[in-house]
Amino acid sequence: MLNTPIRSVQWSGTHITLLDQRLLPAKTEFLSLTSIKDVWDAIFKLKVRGAPAIGIAAAYGLALWTQQTTLTNFNDFKSELVKQGAYLESSRPTAVNLFWAVKRILSVVEPVSSVETAKEAILAEAQLIEKEDEDVCRSIGEYAITLFHDEDTLLTHCNAGGIATARYGTALAPFYIAKERGMNLKAYASETRPVLQGARLTAWELQQLGVDVTLITDNMVAHTIKSKGVTAVIVGADRIAANGDTANKIGTYGLALIAKSLGIPFYVAAPLSTIDLDTLSGGEIEIEERHPDEVRTLNGQAITTPDMKVFNPAFDVTPSELITGIITEKGIIQGDYQPKLAKLFL
Numbered sequence: 001m002l003n004t005p006i007r008s009v010q011w012s013g014t015h016i017t018l019l020d021q022r023l024l025p026a027k028t029e030f031l032s033l034t035s036i037k038d039v040w041d042a043i044f045k046l047k048v049r050g051a052p053a054i055g056i057a058a059a060y061g062l063a064l065w066t067q068q069t070t071l072t073n074f075n076d077f078k079s080e081l082v083k084q085g086a087y088l089e090s091s092r093p094t095a096v097n098l099f100w101a102v103k104r105i106l107s108v109v110e111p112v113s114s115v116e117t118a119k120e121a122i123l124a125e126a127q128l129i130e131k132e133d134e135d136v137c138r139s140i141g142e143y144a145i146t147l148f149h150d151e152d153t154l155l156t157h158c159n160a161g162g163i164a165t166a167r168y169g170t171a172l173a174p175f176y177i178a179k180e181r182g183m184n185l186k187a188y189a190s191e192t193r194p195v196l197q198g199a200r201l202t203a204w205e206l207q208q209l210g211v212d213v214t215l216i217t218d219n220m221v222a223h224t225i226k227s228k229g230v231t232a233v234i235v236g237a238d239r240i241a242a243n244g245d246t247a248n249k250i251g252t253y254g255l256a257l258i259a260k261s262l263g264i265p266f267y268v269a270a271p272l273s274t275i276d277l278d279t280l281s282g283g284e285i286e287i288e289e290r291h292p293d294e295v296r297t298l299n300g301q302a303i304t305t306p307d308m309k310v311f312n313p314a315f316d317v318t319p320s321e322l323i324t325g326i327i328t329e330k331g332i333i334q335g336d337y338q339p340k341l342a343k344l345f346l
């Protein structure tokens with residue numbers, strides 16, 4: 001049993017050690033990322049995925065670049081660092097944690113005046129981002145658990161677990177806390193076509209944790225909620241707009257509509273680093289569209305003609321009015337999201 005969850009992104013002194021999430025659950029393999037290009041590629045290809053983990057990988061990616069650069073002039077170093085940050089930001093558009101982490105790393109260079117000091121400050125900040133995410137996820141779990149009772153059955157979508165963060169996850173954090181407290185939370189995981197994060201990652205992660213987890217395909221959600229006594233839906237987020245509209249894995253919006261129709265609560269669990277007050281509403285969030293082959297194939301096997309026309313958005317936006325509560329490290333907010341989200345940052 002994997003009671004201490006695997007760390008999906010770690011700094012290893014000279015490189016980044018990264019769990020290759022594409023291979024799970026068949027193989028638990030770690031990659032050594034030795035250049036910023038490796039980090040871009042890892043984010044783009046979903047070797048690392050999940051909003052907070054992408055942010056941590058990006059922060060370490062910039063730390064890696066700073067350790068390797070031969071630039072000695074501080075102004076040249078600073079302007080190249082900005083370019084490297086923009087390069088990493090071009091890997092995936094939707095999860096705001098990527099942009100948040102790059103911004104945070106760039107900001108530590110402001111008060112310093114030499115390349116050597118900047119290198120140290122950047123690595124320390126990347127390590128702090130990882131450490132803080134662990135604490136934040138634990139806190140999300142502690143707030144989340146107050147919403148549930150022993151023997152409740154929660155349905156979750158995609159993977160917002162320990163491997164998508166520094167530790168504990170966001171939507172899966174209450175399962176870790178429940179285990180510690182001897183409380184029995186049961187789970188249904190929807191498989192999450194086309195990349196199957198629910199089947200490959202969430203079902204595996206909860207099974208490792210010893211949670212009673214059952215896998216369903218995405219089209220079984222309404223029937224399962226109705227027939228199996230699911231008490232709540234809990235998901236993570238990739239970007240929460242200022243008004244509470246939430247971008248998360250494709251399928252989340254449909255889940256929220258089903259939850260509302262069947263009268264069960266729909267919760268979003270996310271850290272403040274996923275809340276983007278500069279994005280006023282969900283309509284402003286850029287939705288990543290991925291390669292059509294993800295839909296044309298299933299586990300590497302073609303399921304359509306090779307030229308089948310495909311629409312493959314990786315995320316959708318759930319309007320805030322369908323969200324029962326947003327669980328953050330600073331507490332749970334319910335309704336009236338605009339002022340309440342803004343207040344979290346004061």
Ligand SMILES: CSC[C@@H](O)[C@@H](O)C(=O)COP(=O)(O)O
Nearest residue numbers: 049050051158160164236237249
């Ligand atoms: C704590 S992870 C929250 C979200 O990032 C997660 O729910 C999600 O949508 C991940 O999408 P992915 O495409 O796998 O990166």
